[in-house]
Amino acid sequence: xxxxxxxxxxxxxxxxxxxxxxxxxxxxxxxxxxxxxxxxxxxxxxxxxxxxxxxxxxxxxxxxxxxxxxxxxxxxxxxxxxxxxxxxxxxxxxxxxxxxxxxxxxxxxxxxxxxxxxxxxxxxxxxxxxxxxxxxxxxxxxxxxxxxxxxxxxxxxxxxxxxxxxxxxxxxxxxxxxxxxxxxxxxxxxxxxxxxxxxxxxxxxxxxxxxxxxxxxxxxxxxxxxxxxxxxxxxxxxxxxxxxxxxxxxx
Amino acid sequence: xxxxxxxxxxxxxxxxxxxxxxxxxxxxxxxxxxxxxxxxxxxxxxxxxxxxxxxxxxxxxxxxxxxxxxxxxxxxxxxxxxxxxxxxxxxxxxxxxxxxxxxxxxxxxxxxxxxxxxxxxxxxxxxxxxxxxxxxxxxxxxxxxxxxxxxxxxxxxxxxxxxxxxxxxxxxxxxxxxxxxxxxxxxxxxxxxxxxxxxxxxxxxxxxxxxxxxxxxxxxxxxxxxxxxxxxxxxxxxxxxxxxxxxxxxxxxxxxxx
Numbered sequence: 255x256x257x258x259x260x261x262x263x264x265x266x267x268x269x270x271x272x273x274x275x276x277x278x279x280x281x282x283x284x285x286x287x288x289x290x291x292x293x294x295x296x297x298x299x300x301x302x303x304x305x306x307x308x309x310x311x312x313x314x315x316x317x318x319x320x321x322x323x324x325x326x327x328x329x330x331x332x333x334x335x336x337x338x339x340x341x342x343x344x345x346x347x348x349x350x351x352x353x354x355x356x357x358x359x360x361x362x363x364x365x366x367x368x369x370x371x372x373x374x375x376x377x378x379x380x381x382x383x384x385x386x387x388x389x390x391x392x393x394x395x396x397x398x399x400x401x402x403x404x405x406x407x408x409x410x411x412x413x414x415x416x417x418x419x420x421x422x423x424x425x426x427x428x429x430x431x432x433x434x435x436x437x438x439x440x441x442x443x444x445x446x447x448x449x450x451x452x453x454x455x456x457x458x459x460x461x462x463x464x465x466x467x468x469x470x471x472x473x474x475x476x477x478x479x480x481x482x483x484x485x486x487x488x489x490x491x492x493x494x495x496x497x498x499x500x501x502x503x504x505x
Numbered sequence: 506x507x508x509x510x511x512x513x514x515x516x517x518x519x520x521x522x523x524x525x526x527x528x529x530x531x532x533x534x535x536x537x538x539x540x541x542x543x544x545x546x547x548x549x550x551x552x553x554x555x556x557x558x559x560x561x562x563x564x565x566x567x568x569x570x571x572x573x574x575x576x577x578x579x580x581x582x583x584x585x586x587x588x589x590x591x592x593x594x595x596x597x598x599x600x601x602x603x604x605x606x607x608x609x610x611x612x613x614x615x616x617x618x619x620x621x622x623x624x625x626x627x628x629x630x631x632x633x634x635x636x637x638x639x640x641x642x643x644x645x646x647x648x649x650x651x652x653x654x655x656x657x658x659x660x661x662x663x664x665x666x667x668x669x670x671x672x673x674x675x676x677x678x679x680x681x682x683x684x685x686x687x688x689x690x691x692x693x694x695x696x697x698x699x700x701x702x703x704x705x706x707x708x709x710x711x712x713x714x715x716x717x718x719x720x721x722x723x724x725x726x727x728x729x730x731x732x733x734x735x736x737x738x739x740x741x742x743x744x745x746x747x748x749x750x751x752x753x754x755x756x757x758x759x760x761x762x763x
């Protein structure tokens with residue numbers, strides 16, 4: 255039963271993929287200009303890329319996303335836990351988060367570039383900026399949502415603060431992190447594209463813009479496809495983690 | 506310590522609890538439950554039943570008075586407390602067995618005692634008839650099943666004192682009756698000094714050796730009423746004449762107080 259629904263799901267995705275290609279093919283025939291090559295030409299150019307070049311660019315992009323994500327997780331978890339567990343820190347930091355949350359982080363890109371240069375630091379920092387506020391807020395709310403009685407049972411038998419943190423607070427915080435990542439991952443990938451336009455010779459953003467400047471349109475579309483694939487794989491990864499760690503919620 | 510206080514049971518003396526603003530919330534209340542005795546505490550909502558329970562559990566730091574078990578303060582952590590909260594207090598991201606394991610790891614730490622922990626888990630899941638749910642997550646269980654887990658967890662600690670805070674009040678009537686019977690059976694196989702808070706007169710009569718009636722606001726001495734029903738066979742309790750007599754009596758006390 256479960257197997258057939260999953261099979262159908264994959265089949266539907268494949269059908270949609272083929273459908274998009276069909277529309278694309280029709281549009282390419284209709285427009286008949288080099289700015290919209292046919293799917294076949296793009297796939298051909300994708301194959302011509304060569305593994306070394308492909309993986310170098312994909313690898314750089316993935317490295318930046320993961321580095322930014324890990325940093326944002328570490329910092330966001332720390333601040334979120336502080337705010338969730340301590341009324342003092344919540345009072346102190348809540349206005350800060352409240353005021354900075356609505357600032358469109360991409361607008362800070364020039365500032366970050368001015369302060370941290372055009373290298374890796376500013377690229378990773380932008381991703382951190384995008385993710386961290388979401389993580390702080392969801393961790394704080396996740397920790398606050400843990401029932402007080404869960405602590406009380408352990409407190410009444412003399413559990414140490416560390417035991418309670420390890421078994422109650424931390425899992426409670428982690429429980430909400432995956433859904434936050436799922437939501438903010440899309441934004442993080444978009445921002446990654448912007449940061450890869452400048453100061454680098456690697457990464458999917460660079461690859462796409464480089465092909466565009468060289469008027470290599472099949473190459474540009476191949477890059478877009480590859481970048482989409484990276485995003486898709488990241489989403490599958492989040493799904494897989496969800497399947498492992500979020501079993502308790504699926505009822 | 507005199508020999509008489511060694512098996513003294515749970516003794517609450519002059520317990521007074523105030524709100525943060527200084528207004529009295531409860532007390533002074535005094536109560537003595539002999540070792541391996543089970544008393545039910547009944548009172549209207551907001552009278553301070555849960556507050557009293559939390560004070561005994563060591564969850565309220567600010568109170569005046571003495572709470573001792575067998576002559577020693579309960580908050581020296583000498584007496585182990587098994588708490589069964591109304592809202593179960595289970596961790597949703599841990600399986601049923603892991604919920605018990607988390608609590609047992611506090612009192613039986615270390616790798617060497619793993620076997621003992623696991624043995625207690627299977628013993629008490631079995632006793633509460635939920636051995637087949639060991640690998641399930643709390644969110645997939647019904648309220649009754651979750652409360653069975655919470656009761657199993659409290660028993661598995663083999664506590665000196667068991668504190669139950671309206672554990673069955675959110676359950677439907679049939680489930681509640683089953684759990685009352687199951688709880689009492691397990692209590693009889695391993696008697697533990699227990700205070701059972703409820704707002705249900707029938708439950709108070711079915712489960713308590715004595716019934717403690719608390720006035721609204723807890724500003725009066727507690728009434729402690731003998732309960733002849735308790736010594737009857739559990740299945741016969743509800744239909745017995747004593748049960749009806751006792752119901753009338755408790756209701757009368759409550760009417761006078763409230």
